[in-house]
Amino acid sequence: MDFLTSVKLAIYRHFAESSAAPTPQDIARELGSTPSEIQDAYRQLRANRVLLLERDGVTIRMAPPFSGVPTQHRVTIAGVEYFANCAWDALGIPAALHQSGTVYSRCEQTMEPLDLEVSLNGPGPSSWIFHSLVPAAKWWNDLVFT
Secondary structure (H helix, E strand, O other): OOHHHHHHHHHHHHHHHOOOOOOOHHHHHOOOOOOHHHHHHHHHHHHHHHHOEEEOOOOOEEEEEEEEEOOOOOEEEEEEEEOOOHHHHHHHHHHOOOEEEEEEEEEEEEEEEEEEEOOOEEEEEOOOOOOOOHHHHHHHHHHOOO
């Protein structure tokens, strides 16, 4: 397996196990590398649209579907709370972890809480409509806004 793939998998494994974004030092320790090599890999993964980094270039803001910062889109699986980047990504966390969970979100117009059970077969029935103002092909133009 190439180094970039190893870094990517280590990032996702860290999110899955801790529900938090790893630091370059965390990944360097796991892979027997240096933080500088990991930071270079982070930049390459950003260029490949795998990660979104904070302005400092080393802190992971997003490793979709996981959020490295608290958001209103939360997912609870086996008692562990994860943050998702958006409602769409919230559905992706149970899928990524191959476990059932509960999505806790809200309608941004009414602020109504939106809680949804998600099994391995997908979300349960609801009357909700998911709408994104920005076409998916343009999400990476400004991923935080989207």
